[in-house]
Amino acid sequence: MRRFAAFFDQREPATPLALYRILVGMSVISAIGSVVWAGLVPVIWHEIADGGMRKLVQGNPVIDALGGPTPQVVWGLVWASLLGGLAMVLGVGGRFSVLVTALAFRAVTSLNNHTGGSYDLLIANALFLCFLAPSTATLSLDCKLRTGAWTDDTPRPSWVRWLIVYQIVLVYWTTGLQKVSSHWVPGGDFSALYYILQQPSWHRFDMRWVSSFFLFTQIGTAVSWFWEVFAPLWGLSAYYAATAEREGKLRAWFNRMHVREVYLVLGVIFHLVIHALMNVGPFSMISLAFYPAFYGHDELTAAWSRLRSKG
Template identity: 25%
Template sequence: MLDRLLFRRIDNAPLIIFRVLFGVLCALESYGAIITGWVRRTLVEPRFTFSFIGFEWLQPLPGNGMYVYFFVMGTFGVLIALGYKYRFSIIAFTLMWTAVYLMQKTSYNNHYYLLILVSGFMVFFPANRYFSLDAKRNPSIKKISMPSWVKWAVVLQLFIVYTYASIAKMYGDWLDFGIIKILMQDKANYPIIGDLLQQPWVHKAVGVFGILFDLLVVPALLWKPTRKIALIASIFFHLFNSIVFQIGIFPYLSLAFIVFFFEPETIRNIFFKKKSFYNEGNIEVPSYKNSLLAALGLYFLIQLMLPVRHHFIADDVLWTEEGHRLSWRMMLRSRSGKIQFKVRNNETGKTEWINTKDYLTPKQNRRIGAYPDFIWQFAQYLKKEYAKKGIPVSVYALNAKVSVNGKPYRAFIDPQIDLANTAWDHLRHNAFILPSSVDDPVQN
């Protein structure tokens, strides 16, 4: 039964066209980051970047290096689409994209994380066996079939993403549509649809449809009677997200995944009419079966565990942010914060206030007061800057208050704790983050 599910050979048309679409989208994301100024704002202008904690050694290249970096990364996307030196190109792109993801989180996006996972999968997929320069140069690798585990790995990954995204939306601020109203407020100046997006009935429609779509789209695509309806809903949903929220290639990557849900013959007839169709259905169990099953099992176990880890950390993840990332918690909160940093010279006792504008870009400044890891990292940065002058310091976050989803500001960081000399705990609650109900609301 398991061998038939995972190791039956099926036509590889879905994988081949996905490789082409994936490569094109990777190239557009990389080149587009240069053209739109994303690279400049996020990686060139900042004096330092808020990396993932533990990856501070990953820093942007100096000068114009990151422009070259993204150009090279985009070129690897082109090579992936063409199927040229495929294995090298997909490995290089995966490593480069992962490095960018880990070296900054000021522009954090769940979709950037998904791109890492998909790129990692593509490293092991036989995606260059047809309609590729590799196959043209070396006809011996050419094949018209693939093992069915390739399809089911993609389907399971998408099921995890969408299901957790739906479950995460089942909380108060989404169910009363308050967060949707907040998310739509800065869309009011959009031409044609701006006023429409401010209507309460639109907020309700988006809220209900968002939960139902995420929960049902994968099962609906798998079941043939509902597949076309799910396709239409997917096109509407992802184009709406692209137009309204402007989240890069993700809506189009999500649409590209749909090729794995249709019959391979249908995909072949649409995209590769001259391609021979494989329908023999042979079961070929590889010698590395046990290793493959162990690797897939471990990978998907981690994928199932990461989104629920916040339940094992004290307080509400909406408040603490601990366990938010890597969890498919998409468009669930809007945060704003106020904070002041005080540095104390440990030798003289002299103190001084820090103007964050002297150190951070405008975008970083909008993040610094609202996210605890940003606050902690900035304290560490200040400690290092003063250490260069030979001055040992303590750093305190004073008057730190945060508003989540438009609610009144509340005290956020314990002003008595020296953040510069406090370790960050990845697995447990960090004590310098005050409880969400620590005091009475403080109005803005």
């Protein structure tokens, strides 16, 4: 237990947490802003008497406290989510902005349980973790106002970074375990991706042309299934990279083989392909928001320096 407590007692500059905050804020803006843009707010989040398409789900404490889901309350929550998301991107208002965003976002998306996706749940989880983290300590307006600079390398508690890593690994791992269709699992024909792309519910355009690339969809099915089911290895690889100074053959092998980077690259490809071919809302964006947490401040700043020197 001492080792456990000591591991989470570490500090480092909050750069990974700041990048996470920015991407989570963008995901909130996308998840709510797109509804406003499509003119769907009254359709899906208003009561029938106010022009909505179905009876809304009751019981959200914020909405109850505000007097119920009247159009004024709903629009207030929509704007609070959008402004809160913007404040998170800019890094202003610290935890208060995150709290307001979380309360408003969860309240408004709770109103209609037919029009949500897993991304609502993932954003809600992400906002909670953001609230726990000192995420506006750097790369933020708060930092600029406090220190006069956009960045601040003062070490801050970094334990939330590991909760972020754990959360996204848990998402991938358990979604992989539940892909039990005979089209997904080894021993079958690995045709799941091909057939999912044929579903009109999610694809962006007619996908019959994919039949010419069936083999690639089979490879994609197999890779994504194994990638998800063995996602805990990604979490382990991040831990091994962060504790590289310790001994152990497995740790050394993971670091030498760049298991963490292999997982990251596959994850990015996986989400970009999903985003290009399917409309599943901001699911890819909110998933990718978790990725900076796999790297420490030193690694991220070194990568940024390398990128700038090449540019």
